[in-house]
Amino acid sequence: MTPTTAIRRFRIVLGLFIVGLIVSGVTAFPLLPEMKLLAGWLGVGDAVSPAGHDGLTFWILTVKCGLEDMYGQYPWIAYGTDWLAFAHIVIALFFIGPLIKPREARSAIWTGIAACFLVIPLALICGPVRGIPLYWRLIDCSFGVLGSVPLFYCLSLLRDVSPPSEEQR
Template identity: 55%
Template sequence: MSKAALLRRYHLVLGLFIIGLILSGLTAFPLLHELRLMASWLGIQHHAEYASHGGLSFWIGYVWHGLEVTQAQFPFVAYGTDWLAFGHIMIAVFFIAGPWRDPLPNAWVLKVGLFACAAVAPLALICGAVRCIPLYWRLVDCSFGLFGALPLLYCLHLVRQMSAGTSRNS
């Protein structure tokens, strides 16, 4: 495969990863609205009625109730998720400024991203247990690390191929 074709494929995959980071960040801003919507899909009409549900419906209703109460009494707590959103978007900027623009010398950013993806699982499993997050939800959180690692691994593979092609042409 030509270097141009490798670069196109690399940009496509890294672009999807960057878009995923940005979207993950943006969804941290309207949490309460998202929970209201998800609760209505699950048939929960009011946040205080979460206890009459089971499984995922209970969990979504419980989280919705917690956010409604927190928003009403302590709206500043949501500032933490605003910073979470900001962090995701800024991490995306690092991928744009480094590996997107110049893949070979910035492959280290992909490796740091892989480390961050691997760190998602212990964080979710340990901190989630401390915060009483149900195991099934912690596993959903772990999946973000796994699904984030896949495009980064593929991009590293493409970088190695581009690097091998460059050294052969030298």
Template identity: 50%
Template sequence: MAASSGGGRARTLRRIRICLGILIAGLVVSGVTAFPLREELHLAAQTLAGTPLPSILPDAVGWVDRVAAALADTGARYPFIAYGTDWLAFAHLVIAVVFIGPLIDPVRNIWVIQFGVIACAGIVPLALIAGSIRGIPLGWQLIDMSFGILGVIPVAIAWRLTRRLERMPLDAH
């Protein structure tokens, strides 16, 4: 059944934009926070050490300590390796920019929304396969997978709403 008024179309468009805004914000935060990984992990390791978590979750805290030490060592001896995570950060920011198209006109740019769903789905096998090959603990792989699982929620809702918007009559003014 079509919306009874242009208000339904405007409301649907607003909901799509909210969903895409959440996705864009997540991509920007992920991108910006990927630049200072060494500093962030150092701070995380120091912060965790001053809490009861080392006795509650020793493996998780040990993993954070190990990663912080590896980043510090690598940064001191081979600082150019961080250039790879700079590109990772940049890619997150570029992908966020791509979603401006559907933010403006979701129907015309539905393919970007579909791409977002596919990208989120791809995180799960990547985390499981590459994580296993690289020796990443399963708990950390689950955290990585959660980005795809949580990210797919707003983008899938935006896709469903965009399909609905496609079928709605244009506002008659």
């Protein structure tokens, strides 16, 4: 592959990764409307309690009802998820430099890969403490694993752009 083709592919893949980070961040703002929509899609939108439900519908209703209670009595707690959304957007900004100058991107890509893999211990350690079901924690872990795939691909494309210097090895 020519260096020009490798850079083009690198920018496309990294650009999609950036968009994914931004979209996942922005979706942390409207949590309650999203949960109401999801409950509606599952046919339990009118339920006022998770009682009598099981599996995924139980969990979706638990989250929806919890958010309704929290927003009703303690709306300031949602400020934490606002910061989560902001953090995703800020993390995406750190990949703008590599998008512009791919040849200097290795350290940012490796940092992104490390962050992806750190999702796994976070989900597996903090999830049980917060009462998150195992299947939900595994979904969270999959985002870390799947997020690393385009970054590893970008790293492999950088080999076609220029060989790593002694410092980068």
